[in-house]
Amino acid sequence: MSTAPAPTPAVNKSAGVPRSMVPDPGWFDRDQTKFGDWWREIRLFLKSNRVNRTNNRITAILARLREGVAGIYAQRKLDKLDKDNNTQDWDDFVKELKMTFSDKSKAADAEWKIETFKQGKQNTADFIIKFEALAMKADTDELHAIFLLKKNI
Numbered sequence: 001m002s003t004a005p006a007p008t009p010a011v012n013k014s015a016g017v018p019r020s021m022v023p024d025p026g027w028f029d030r031d032q033t034k035f036g037d038w039w040r041e042i043r044l045f046l047k048s049n050r051v052n053r054t055n056n057r058i059t060a061i062l063a064r065l066r067e068g069v070a071g072i073y074a075q076r077k078l079d080k081l082d083k084d085n086n087t088q089d090w091d092d093f094v095k096e097l098k099m100t101f102s103d104k105s106k107a108a109d110a111e112w113k114i115e116t117f118k119q120g121k122q123n124t125a126d127f128i129i130k131f132e133a134l135a136m137k138a139d140t141d142e143l144h145a146i147f148l149l150k151k152n153i
Contacts, residue, residue: 022048028101030070035101036137054090055081061097073100110137114148 025041028034042061051057058081065074081088114134119127135145 025064027064027066028070029065029067030101032101039098039102054088054093057090058088058093070101110134111140114138114140114145117148 022044023041025038025045028038028042042064046057046060051060058077062074062078065071114131117131117134122130131145131149135148140148
């Protein structure tokens, strides 16, 4: 009885990473509750495919915005980039994208939770991981996060 070898996953030759390891994040259609997950997936996708140039990154993101407000945003941004010869600062683009599409209620909830989050009896490593996740969701600056961390231990 012979066993067939396991199928080898397709490899992205330029990145040397199995394609199935970091799938295309797909479309984003303005559902703010899904933006955080989609944003993480698009960042992983860009990184794994070594999309490093700002205009290429912006183009890849705009290509995945469609329908309704997201589609209109992509069209307006593309028109502006065409007019300005494809120049935009990456950090400014990310800030604008997050302001436009992120779930503001999640950030507000995280802000409230981080203010009252206590270590209690939980393991220190678990507490730190949860605290850092809340600080990131709340978009808390580093100094304020340190203050809250000291206060909440």
